[in-house]
Amino acid sequence: MQDNFAYLLPFIMLTFGLVFLGLQTMGFKPARFWGIGYICTALGFSSPMFFADDAFLVHALISNILFFSAFFFYGHALLVQFEAKTLLGWRIGFLAAAYAVVAYFIVFQIDLRAELAMSDLMCAALLAPCILLVANKTRHVMDKVLLAATSAVVLETIIRVSVLLVTTPGGSPRDIDAFMASDYAFLMQMTASIFGFLMALAVLASVVANVLLQHRHAADHDPLTGLLNRRGFDDRSPDFRGQEQPEGTVLMCDIDHFKHVNDQFGHAAGDRVIIGFAELLKERLPPQARIARFGGEEFVVYLPDTTATEIAVLANMLRVSFATREWTAVGIDRQISASFGISSIARGDHSIHDAIARADSFLYKAKSNGRNQVVQEGMSVLTTQSAPPLKIISIL
Numbered sequence: 001m002q003d004n005f006a007y008l009l010p011f012i013m014l015t016f017g018l019v020f021l022g023l024q025t026m027g028f029k030p031a032r033f034w035g036i037g038y039i040c041t042a043l044g045f046s047s048p049m050f051f052a053d054d055a056f057l058v059h060a061l062i063s064n065i066l067f068f069s070a071f072f073f074y075g076h077a078l079l080v081q082f083e084a085k086t087l088l089g090w091r092i093g094f095l096a097a098a099y100a101v102v103a104y105f106i107v108f109q110i111d112l113r114a115e116l117a118m119s120d121l122m123c124a125a126l127l128a129p130c131i132l133l134v135a136n137k138t139r140h141v142m143d144k145v146l147l148a149a150t151s152a153v154v155l156e157t158i159i160r161v162s163v164l165l166v167t168t169p170g171g172s173p174r175d176i177d178a179f180m181a182s183d184y185a186f187l188m189q190m191t192a193s194i195f196g197f198l199m200a201l202a203v204l205a206s207v208v209a210n211v212l213l214q215h216r217h218a219a220d221h222d223p224l225t226g227l228l229n230r231r232g233f234d235d236r237s238p239d240f241r242g243q244e245q246p247e248g249t250v251l252m253c254d255i256d257h258f259k260h261v262n263d264q265f266g267h268a269a270g271d272r273v274i275i276g277f278a279e280l281l282k283e284r285l286p287p288q289a290r291i292a293r294f295g296g297e298e299f300v301v302y303l304p305d306t307t308a309t310e311i312a313v314l315a316n317m318l319r320v321s322f323a324t325r326e327w328t329a330v331g332i333d334r335q336i337s338a339s340f341g342i343s344s345i346a347r348g349d350h351s352i353h354d355a356i357a358r359a360d361s362f363l364y365k366a367k368s369n370g371r372n373q374v375v376q377e378g379m380s381v382l383t384t385q386s387a388p389p390l391k392i393i394s395i396l
Contacts, residue, residue, distance in 0.1 A: 009193050010046035013038050016200040023207060030081035034203050037073035040066045041196065060106045064119050068099055071123040074199075075130030078150065081206070082134035082143070091126070098122035113168055117161050124157040142202070142209035149202035153195045160192065222293040224271060225278035233292035233300060237352040238345075245345070248304040249311045250352065252341040252359040253281070253318075255297035256371040265332050272330040273297075277322060277338065284318055300356060308344045312376045315340040319374055337372035339363055344377060 020035030044066035047059060072095050079086045102122065105115040131150050138144050220232030228236065238246030255261075255277060262270040274297060281291050281299060290302045303311060323337040341363030345355045358377060366373040 010042040012193075012197065013042035013045065016197075017042060020203070026211075028207055028210075030077040031207070033073045033077035033080060034200075037070045037077060038200065040070035040073065044070060057106060060115065061103060064102050064106070064115075065099060067119065067123055068095055068102075068126065071126040074150065074153075075127045077203075078127075078130045078134055078146075082137040084130075084133045084137060087133075095126060098125065113164070117164055120157050120161045120164075124154045124161075128154045140209050140213065142206045146199075146202040146206040149195070149199040153192075153199055156192055156195050225275055225293050227278050227281075227299070228290065228292035230292065230294050233290060233294075233302075234352075236290050237302065238304065240349065240351050245347065245349070246304065246352075247345060248302055249306050249308050249342060249344045250355040250359045251301040251303070251311050251315055252356065252363040253277070253299040253301065253315075254339050254363055254367070256337045256339055256367075258297035261332065261336060265330075269327075269330050269332050273327065273332070273336060276325065276327075280318060280322055280325075284321065285314065300359075302352060308342050308376050311342050312374055315342060315374045319372065323372055339366035339371050340374040341366055342374065342376040 017035045017038035020031045020038060023031035024035065044063050047063045047066065072091065075091065076086060076088075078084075098118075099122075102115055102119050105111045105118060127150060131147060131154065135147065138147060220228060220235060222229045238248065240246065255273065258270065258273070261273055274293075277297075277299070278291075278293065281289075281301065285291065285301060286303065286306075288304060292300045294300050319338060319340060323335060325335070327334075327336065341359040341361065343355050343358035343362060345352070346358075349355055362375040362377060366375040369375070
């Protein structure tokens, strides 16, 4: 059974390594490092097949560097996957120092017990700090499962070292040989392999979850500005089917004479204007604002639990900031303005689109009145560069 397991384990690890390298071609950057790590593990477990019994020294040196490399790449894959600092220089230095310590017990002061214990402990030490560095960077439940699996690998390694030290107190060759040949040692090897297998499954699950999130984000967001698109906005709009009607205000925004900008300065410059307006919305509006680009130069904002008067003040600040912005850096030698329409959610509204339709009508009024204006439901806030900062006229 042990012989069969010795052949099966490297094959399983090699399979995972090749699968991860395949995932790299799909744009998953950490897959390269997970793949290299599992291939190193496979080579480490299969190394006894390639060395004669009297080549213990070379076998020990090579197998240890393979396992050290595996745990180094596992940690590096975690850091890359969670976009943490890789601290590459420090970690390579620790890897070299750890290998030197183990090599000392292999070459100079031959001590199999110390070699086995230090080798496993150093492997755990290569992975554990990486887990700590990404512990607060999880994005979904599969990320947490991955961290739990890698933590279990570290914990199992430490337990295995502790059992070795306890069961071989004298550290004599006879004790070590008896331990290594025991069913208990084989069971521990199987346990280590199972945890490695589970870690690989957790990596795959995390990859699938990340891919799904990326596709969902792409489906719900505008690629140019990073804002919500119409679908994303609808998914995050308040639910009108409950007993209590939602409260809040809708702000419609439109860049004035945007077609002229594209025609005169080109679509690349026009894109920069759209991006600049989107950045202004994200910077100046409250965090709870749901901002979307509905298409072209048209933007929609929903602010929950906010009155139309409060939004009118914010909209006027946006209007002034945008109208006074310089665009010479993107090749536009004139100022550009925007118009705004505001409407609160009203009794009898069946969806957010009822308020959007009213806000759109006030936006049209702002356009027809000369643009560069904020028109609020119930009031008209007429503000242009040549007019006083704020002039309010009642709409009858």
